[in-house]
Structures are given as structure tokens and as C-alpha cells.
Amino acid sequence: MMERGDARKWLMGFTEQPEHHRLALAGCAALGDPFFIPWLLRMMRVPERTRRVAGESFRFITGADLSERPLEGSALEGAGDEAESDAEVLEMDADSELPWPAPEVVAAWWAERKEDFHSEVRYLLGHPMTPESLREGLRLGRQRERRSAALELAMRYPGQPLFDVGAPGFRQRQWLAALP
Secondary structure (H helix, E strand, O other): OOOHHHHHHHHHHHHOOHHHHHHHHHHHHHHOOHHHHHHHHHHOOOOOOOHHHHHHHHHHHHOOOOOOOOOEOOHHHHOOOOOOOHHHHHHHHHHOOOOOEOHHHHHHHHHHHHHHOOOOOOEEOOEEOOHHHHHHHHHHOOHHHHHHHHHHHHHHOOOOOOOOOOOOHHHHHHHHHHOO
């Protein structure tokens, strides 16, 4: 597993290359590092289709529900979101369920709460990534968060199999009850 400082440097390389912004946004969510929040807030103001993914990455770290008013914005705030290629249309479809962030309101939300987040702690949905909070993410999270929690637990416990978040619910409940 990569050290936090190395992971930050590696991710920052992607944040500086517009063609890799989508990858950087996914990496920010996976790392759960509040260090990247200022960049995520800037990406929510960029009039391109990565705005939704920036909001989702912000939510993964902070737990802010951007589908609720006043944090939810509209597509009109991101004029210029027209697809240019088939690949972009497919990416847009994958993001179509994500809310449009209201950048100014989200920035104000962060300004009020940023002191609750520490620069040397990784977060998932506003909670420090601990084995307990990751197991809680498996129990209560949406599918995207559950995948993230499962991957994080698998990396932390190399001998353990990856939790199958696509398995039938009754089987997942059995596995959850057996987790250390």
C-alpha cells in the first residue's frame, strides 16, 4: 500500500492534467484525504461533465449529501455539458444518477465544517476510515460506498477475501456477522 505522502504526490500529478481529471477525482474519493477538498471545490465550478464526479468525491470524503437542498445544484450551473464523443456519452450515463453540486453552497458548507476534518486522517462519508467505520459502510452504505469500504478492508487485511457486495443480501448479512 502506498504511503499517504506518496499517494498525494501521485494524485496531484493527475489533477494537473485535464485529460486525467476523472481518474484524479476517483482517486481523491478512494484516498479519502481532505487535502484534496479545495481542488474538488474548484472542479465543481468547472463547466464540464466532471462536476458531478467532483461532487461525488466530495461526498465520499465528507459525507455531505449533495442530493439534498441547498447543496444540490442544477445542470444549468454547468453550461457547456454537451457530449463530444461516444466515450463521453457513456461516461455521462455512468454519472447520470449523481446530483449536480451547488458549488457556492457546498463551499460554504465546507468552510463551516473543515475544522472537523484532520489532514492526516482518511475519511469515508465523513468518518475516519477505521475497521469499524468501514464495516459500518458495508452495512449501511450505497453500492458505491460499499465497494469502496470492501476494497479498503481487503487492502488492510491482505489474507481476507474481498467482500462481495454483489452477492445476495442474505449471504452478505452472514458475512458481515462473521467479520472481525
